[in-house]
Amino acid sequence: MVFNHPEMSKPFLEQLNWRHAEKNFDAEKTLEDAQLNAILEATRMSPSSFGIQPYHVYVVSDASVKTKLRAAAYDQAQFTDASCLLVFASRTDHMKRVDQYFEYASDGDAETREKLKGYEDMMRGFIQNMPQEAWKPWADRQTYIALGFALAAAAELEVQSCPMEGFDTKQFDEILGLPEHMKSVVVLSLGYSDGSPARSKVRFPEDDLFTHV
């Protein structure tokens, strides 16, 4: 994938009030490749604990697959009307992921990898010390940082989006043929609004959310 930077109208911080969870996508409108690629690039570049990026994203544009997913998601129209669905799956093959990380970090060079051994051992120690039942929630949390970056990128590009958790994750895993170590956790639908007015935005005030110390 070649990353072509699309023309941008306004920075992310100027898009905070406009963006919202889009409920009414125009099923006829399709994202441009440059927009989708920019959103995926923001996802790819998002930070994660130790940088191990314990997730995989299914980028669903195929109409028949979207129809199957909708049936496993309480028939919510966004699943077929959105131009594209990013189905985020979190991974639990952390030790294999560490190995892959250092393969990339050393560019496959044994000497470079040896120099990174202290860091690798520390990372493995951290994961081994984590109780097994914490492995998936930890991966889920890292996945949601990537979701946040995808949402921020979509807002900057003035692409409408809607993050969605209301679906049968097991059915999604089956439909997409996920391997055992990946489980779908959240979907980001992307596209263009059909022009219906959005529900007005509610956000908690500063004094509810922040305490200055």
Add this chain to the structure above:
Amino acid sequence: MVFNHPEMSKPFLEQLNWRHAEKNFDAEKTLEDAQLNAILEATRMSPSSFGIQPYHVYVVSDASVKTKLRAAAYDQAQFTDASCLLVFASRTDHMKRVDQYFEYASDGDAETREKLKGYEDMMRGFIQNMPQEAWKPWADRQTYIALGFALAAAAELEVQSCPMEGFDTKQFDEILGLPEHMKSVVVLSLGYSDGSPARSKVRFPEDDLFTHV
């Protein structure tokens, strides 16, 4: 808090390669209020499931508190050298939060609230049907979207940041005096680099992270 939009150099999508987990903050440099406020505003405006924002952020600038937190975080220098620490705590008082949400959404007006009753009942039903042990992980995930938005905002402002999970959450909760229904989960340190070179960035390639369907 009045939100003053600071001057911005470049949009978020142009900052993806530059941003990194800063390890070496300059302890003498302080964030400008406009920068901190913009990062907090991005946090506040971030989406969450049903918009209930199940989190609270402790914005720590006080030097003595930062010293105590550092001692509960394996003596990592970022905890004192960063200009400011955002300690994200997730909440588990979801039913109370729903009530507050509809108070804000209706602006305290009983008639407006009555009109939203169907939506409120649906939200309560969803939460009641969630097993109790899922309440905190669910809130944690929403919190990480807000973390993602704060990270994106910091990158856009060319403020250095480092997300950190390596600390004793129980000690943090005690030091900050968190109520029972809030638990610290992740910290975002913010400030300026001391100029030390950053570790080179490793990200998994597109074909590892994405499957197009």
